[in-house]
Amino acid sequence: MTGHQEMSIFDSDQLAACVQCGFCLSSCPTYEVTHLEEHGPRGRILAMRLADQGELPLTDPALADSLETCVQCRACEEVCPSLVQFGSLMETARAELHEQQPPTGIRRLAHAVGFAALGRRTLVRLGSFGLAVAQLFRLDRVLPDQLRPARRVRVRDVLRRYRAPTDPAPSGDAFVFLGCVMDGMFRDVHQATVDVLSAVGYRPRIEPAPACCGALSAHAGREDEAHAMAQATIDAYADTHGPIVVDSAGCGGAMKEYGSVLGTDQARAFSARVKDLSEVIDPAEVTERGRSVPLTLAYQAPCHLRNVQGLADTSLALLRAIPGLTLLEPDDGQLCCGSGGIYSLEQPGFGDELLARKDASLDRTGARAVVSGNPGCAMQIARAGWEIHHPAQLLARALRP
Amino acid sequence: MGVNAATHLEPTDIGEVIDAVTQARERSSALEVRGAGSVLDRLPPGDAPVLSTARLTGIVDHAPADLTVTVRAGTRLDEVRDRLAEHGQECPIEPIGEHGTTVGGRLGTALAGPRQLGAGRVRDWLLRVRFVTGAGTPATAGGVTVKDVTGFDLCRLMTGSWGTLGVITEVTLKLRPIPPHRAWYATDTPQHDLASQLYRPAAVVSTSERTHVLFEDHPDDADAQAAGAGLVPADPPVLPASARAVVDPARLAAFRADLTELDLTVAIHDQLGLCHLDGQPDALVAARAAAERHGGALLVLDPSTGLPAFGRGHAPSPLAQRVSTALDPDDVLAPWRWQR
Amino acid sequence: MTRPRRRGRFTRRRAGAPARPSGSSATPGPTSPATASGRSASLATAGSGSVPSATADRSLSGPETSLLATLEDILGDDGLRTGHLGRATYRRDASFLNADPLAVALPRSVEQTAHVLRACRDHGIPFTPRAAGTGLAGGATPTGEGGRRPVVVSVARMDQLRELDVPNRRAWVEPGLVNARLGKAAAAHGLRFAPDPASQIAATLGGNVATNAGGIHVLTYGVMSQHVLAVELMDADGVVHVLDGTRAEQAGLDLRGVSVGGEGTLGIVVGACLRLLPAPPAVGTLLAGFASLEAAATAVGALVVSDRLPDAVELMDARAVSLVEDYAQAGYPQDAAAVLLLEYEGLPAGVDAGVATADRLARDHGATSVVRADGPDQRARIWKGRKAVAGAIAKRAPDFYLQDVVVPRSRLGEMLDAVVAIGERERLEILTVVHAGDGNLHPFVLFDRRVEGMIDRVFAAGHDIVATALSLDGTVTGEHGVGIEKRDFLSDVFDSDDLAVQRAVRDAIEPSGLANPDKVLPTTVGCGEARMVPEGAWV
CATH class of the missing domain: 3.40.50 (Rossmann fold)
Structure with a gap:
């Protein structure tokens, strides 16, 4: 609204929406760990303000840490009486940080490989297969604990083909969104979703099967990539009708926000079709x-x-x-x-x-x-x-x- | 100024109170502040020079719509009660003993009756206090509104200060509607077993024979509670009046066990940790020792026992002494108060 | 149920674009790389930096430098914030008053707190106690007398429920325990903690004790002080005084009572024993709409003198009602000029009788609608709306100035009229919520600090609201506290003798003058116009 906006990183109205009441503090998991304002939503918004006003650069190590330690659970939004769009502010901050200070070294390599793979279904499945084999022979033990998935992936599951009835059903078609990690490692869950939808009168559809919803990219500040994945997902379902049922809360949340993130009618119409499994079962x-x-x-x-x-x-x-x-x-x-x-x-x-x-x-x-x-x-x-x-x-x- | 000013001062307004305190201070003398004497008359030493509030009387303002009443300190509690009752209101501060007890006396001593279980402590009903410090400074703390955090909460400090910090001259009290129904009940069930069955009774007192319960609720609710807990209508209990002991409620059981070995008549408010006692001086001395062992205190109200009113349990902390000195730098106000 | 999201229209600043030169390199602490190996390493990197480098851009006095080194020894890297961001995030509480602290200390124990305070004392540096920082009067804004920047001492890490004593219906708590968490723990045993300030989901009990907090059930349950049985108050020497009120009749002075509402100027509350009450078996909640503020105020008057006092009587004006509806979906009548929220608690017959009386009185005084909550869900929504007002303001304006004044209940109508007139005169939008049963008004003056000259009108309005309350025999703060914001108004409430006595009590309890300086008592007694933004602070 005012003069300095051309220079600002953030939407000035969104930043101004926070009145610093502090109601969010106890809802914030990282604040609960350190009890430091900079690890709570109010302090993070203040950090964004300092960056926005030029008092501290976004790349100030303390400021960057404040923003990067947010787990983006968005519990603060749930309790915020001002309805501050914290998730959106944080994605903006992450995108800007990512641009000003891209990951380096091993982290850069990991991001490059990891995020590239998410967009390619075969790579995800290949990775999952590799993991299943490694787990079978206990080769995964060489990985550090952080990087070693606790999920036991069985070769049989990775190779499993979804069994879905093809006959028309009374409630019509319901599209099961496969996603990336879910499709690679949780095929048994998807199969259960297929079975449930079938049991309550839908014809579950596996195709089309877009690669990844883009949520992980968005969280990591890879905004352009996230938008591209979102658009690809929307396009994939362009010629279909019926609910798009999601059995992953993270994917579902992201896909329901395509409308507001991309701001197009097409995206809004798509988001309206996205349903969590719990919304389609009586x-x-x-x-x-x-x-x-x-x-x-x-x-x-x-x-x-x-x-x-x-x-x-x-x-x-x-x-x-x-x-x-x-x-x-x-x-x-x-x-x-x-x-x-x-x-x-x-x-x-x-x-x-x-x-x-x-x-x-x-x-x-x-x-x-x-x-x-x-x-x-x-x-x-x-x-x-x-x-x-x-x-x-x-x-x-x-x-x- | 009242008659026989040398030993018994009866100021009629705050200016005379200031004069009395200032003169005492200049003479390096000291004063005992006294209301109707319902409590203090019983407290040795009884021969100290007295500043009486007997002529600081009158209801200054009753504002029924604001649920407040402003009265001067020497006003008798029953006078206030009758005036408020005309409007269906009350301030649930109860008289102690049979003398014409005063508002100032109740606040100065903070001693309360059985209804403090439901109605809260004396201190919670005071909204504004006007007083004259031991330095002769007139001061007001609090205000006439029910919520007020403007400045430090000296209303609480003055309540139960036993005339050692200042002479209370006028108070504004919070009021409430008189409860629609009030009835005492009794049962043989021990108090301890009743507690979980009753929702916020107005008073619970156990004597050696029975447990007495007061309900101040809608009559249907009182009946239902009484029926559920096996209570039958009864007269109010008669409380022993020679002494009263307080301990942390968490330590009451241990204190009570000690009391059973003594020849005493006892009435106990379980949830308050408050005991009323009658007995021979040696038994009261033993009871006082027991109360102090359990971190409590025992106040002797009956002068005929020959015992000091206060005990070790009343000894002021160093911090309390500092506050006392701040408001009464020259020990004008009852410097003998905590002596024993 | 997804929330609508606005996408920010923004133009990014490129790296290297102008930033304010001072303070841009304040915190050269290590980053927290993805490969950080463990918890302690990662947490410790959260921006504190080492003491000398973190503060290299500011000139520190000898004692300040020495104190920071001592504090780091006591608290470790993880318990002290001296960097630019770390300090900036503690410039203010939920008020609009800012001041810059020297550092932020976060002790984990009473012992550590004592060491911190002793270090401050030894270096002659003041301290500002803080917990959640939800206060509205600037009580936790780190102002310091004579340009001495204080150390903020946050007790937020001491957040345990020490003991829930169910048989004796009380709880021993650490100061950082969140109010609502005590309520939740008590509820599991059929008990409740009565004080319920709007901020209770985040506000701490230590802060509630320090400010003598109120809430919406004060009318019959009383303010915080009535629910505080004992306070553990640490003085500037690090000595803990147990101000005990666990006994029914205190032996000796009620210092507990003075310490409640001490706003950190008497020391730091490091523990408290709080009274719990049995949860009421029955609750009746009513929502009544009125065609005018006046009608609602008259109805309040009738309720207060009725034969059963409601446990809560809240009034919201039309602006407040419309503002919170999106958030709470409370079902407030959107066409009403004022809404009353009424609650009766207790045993069923009494509650029903109260509700019937209230229903009748409300209609007698012109209520256009009266609805009784049909169950816990609707009741929760009704209160959620009321508690959301402060936050929901942001939808209307980026800034607000929240007032907290009290008038005798019979003057409520006059006060409400005056607030409307003040808003019109200063051309400001003011919305008002009222703890009507207590005569406690919270007018919110909405503004945008980016608009030239607006802040002056806001302060003029705030001043007039306070002055009006005083002229109606009211007072300047009912529950938010004096802090720094209302400090200079005390000279209008009390005369110099009154204040001298208050000061004497404060100095007796806290002689060092290091505990939260500049707060509560005016520095200069009776000298002219009250200032809402005292020296050393900024908006």
């Missing part, structure tokens, strides 16, 4: 038809389901509809587990501490296993030795013919 039907799933599980709402999609309660209600299933909620206010896309790799200090806290809070529930609907969370929590169930798998068990 709990009453599950209670009525479901077989008993006699398990006691701790319910961990993925941040991007809870804070971005606002579906934590919906998902919980659906799971509670499954006969025999007992769900226990951790007492930590659903603070982030520290996964955050590649956050646990980039910020192992915070990532490990958040995992330790999550581990303890899950432990206090008394449950022996966890239900969580996001691949990042699943792999992070599994690192602490937990058995993870995906909601789709529980629903598939309940609704099996």
Whole structure:
């Protein structure tokens, strides 16, 4: 609005929206670890303001650290009475940081290889296959703990072909979004989603199968790449009709925001089609038809389901509809587990501490296993030795013919 | 100024209070501040020069719509009660003993009756206090609104200061509607077992025979609570009045066990850690020692016992002494207060 | 349920574009590379830098340099912030007043806190206590007398619930424990902690004690002080005084009572024992819409003198009502000029009787709608809306100045009218929420500091609001505290004798003058116009 805006990094109205009330502090996982303002949302916005006003450069090490240590769980948005668009501000900050200070050395190499692979389905599957083989022969032990996926990937699963009925169904077509990591390492979950959709009257469709939603790139500040992936995803579904069902909370959250990120009618129309699995299943039907799933599980709402999609309660209600299933909620206010896309790799200090806290809070529930609907969370929590169930798998068990 | 000014001063306004304190200060003398004497008359030494609030009386302002009343310190509690009752309001500060107890006396001593369990402590009903410090400085703290964090909370400090910091001349109290229904009940069930069954009773007192409960709720709620806990309508308990002991409620059980070995009549407010006692002086001395062992204190109200009113448990902390000195630098106000 | 997102229209500054030269290289601490090997390494890199290099751009006095070195010895790299960003993030609390601290110390224990305070004392450097920094009066803004920059001492890391004593219905807490977390822990045992300031999801109990916080259930439950049984107050020598009020009748002076609301000027609250109450078996919540502010204020008057006092009576004006609806979806009547939120708690018959009375009185006084919450969900939404007002302001204007004045309940209507008139006179948008049962108004003056001259009108309006409250026998702060913002107004509330007595008590408890200097008591008694932005602070 005012003169200095040409020079600013951030949208001045978005920055001004924060009144520094501090209500966000206790919702922020990293603030809870250090109790430092610079590791909380209010301090991070202040850091952005200092950069925006030119008091400190964005590349000031302390300032960059403040911004890079954000896990982007967006729990602060959930409690912000001012409705500050924190996630958007943070993605802007990351993009700018990435541009001013691109990763160097081994990190640069890792990013280059990793993000290039995400966009290519065959590479992801090849990597997953390699991992499965390595795990089979315990070769993965040579990797440092941070880089060694806790998820046990079986060769059989990587090679698995999705079985989906092809006959028209009463509720029409529902498109299962495969994504990158999910398709590489969680094919059993996708198969469960297919089975559930089929059981409730949809014809599940695997194709088209765009490569990656771009969420990981966006979090890492790779904005152009993220936008390209988003557009490619939208284009892939251009000639289709019906809900696009996502069984990964992170992907679902990102895809629901294509509309506002890309700002096109096409993107908005696409985002409106994106549904979490919990949005297309009627709990009453599950209670009525479901077989008993006699398990006691701790319910961990993925941040991007809870804070971005606002579906934590919906998902919980659906799971509670499954006969025999007992769900226990951790007492930590659903603070982030520290996964955050590649956050646990980039910020192992915070990532490990958040995992330790999550581990303890899950432990206090008394449950022996966890239900969580996001691949990042699943792999992070599994690192602490937990058995993870995906909601789709529980629903598939309940609704099996 | 009142009659026989040498030993018994009866100022009629704040200016005379200032004069009395200032003159005492200049003479290096000291004063005992006294209301109706319902408590202090019983406290040795009884022969100190007295500054009485007996003529500092009157209800200055009752604002029913604001739920406040402003009264001068020497005003009798029953006078205030009757005036408020005309508007269906009350300030749930109860008289102690049978004398015509005053508002200033209740605040100065902070001693309260059984209803403090539900209604809160005396200190919580004071909104504004006007007083004259031991240096002869008139001061006001607090305000006439129910919420006020303007400046330090000297209202709480003055409550229960036993006339050692200043002479309270006028107070503004918070009011509430008189509860729609008030009834005492009793049961043989021990107090301890009742606590979890009752929702915020107005008072719970156990005597050697029974547990007495006061409800100040909607009659249907009182009936339902009474029925649920096996309570039957009863008269209010008669409380022993020679002494009262306080301990941390968490240590009450241990204190109570010590008391059972003594020849005492006891009434106990469990959740408050407050005990009323009657007994021979030696038993009271033993009870005081027990209270102090458990981190508490015992106040002797009956002068005929020949015991000092205060005990070791009342000894002011170094920080309290500093505050006392700040407001009463020359020890004009009851310097003998905590002596024993 | 995704939130609408605006995409920022922005032009980026290229690397090397002009930045303010001073302070651009304040923090040459190490970065935190992806390959950082472990937790401690990564956390420690979070920008503190080492003491000498971090402060190389500022000229430090000898004692300051020496103190920082001592503090680093006490707290380690991880517990001290001396870099530009680390200090900048502690320039203010939730008020609009800024000042620059010398450093920020984050002790992890009472012992460490004592060492920090002793170090400050030995170097003659003041300290400003802080916890969550949600205060609205600048109480945690690190101003220092005579240009001495204080050390901010944050107790946020001491956040444990030490003991939940269920049989005796009380809790021993560390000062950094968040208010709502105590509530949650108590709820598991059928208990509740009554003080519920709007900031309770983030505000700490240490801060609540220090400011004598209020909330929306003060009318019958009372302010914080009524719920504080004991305070552990650390003085500037690092000595902890246990100001005990756990006994029903205190033996000796009620120093506990003075320390509650001391706003950090009497020392640091390092622990407290808090009273818990049984959770009410029944709750009745009403939402009533009125066609005018006046009608709502009259209804409040009738409720206050009715035969059962509501446990909460909140009034919101039309602007406030429309502002929070997007966030809370509370179902407030959008066509009403004022809304009352009423709550009765307790046993069922009493609650029903109260609700029936309130319903009748509200309608008698012109309520256009009265709705009773049909369950916990609707009740939660109704209160969520009320608690969101301060934050939701940002949708209307980038800045706000929140006032906190109290008037006797019978003067509420007059005060509300005056606020409207002040807004019109100063051409400012003011919206008001009121703890109506307590006569406690919170007018929010909305503004945009980027507009030339606007801030002067804002302060003029703020001043007039306070002056009006005083002229109506009210006072300048009901629950936010005096801090630095209201400090100079105390001369209008109290005369010089009153203030001298207050000062004598403060000096007796905290003789060093190092604890949160410049706060609460005016530095110069009775000298003219109150200033909202005292020397040493900036907006």
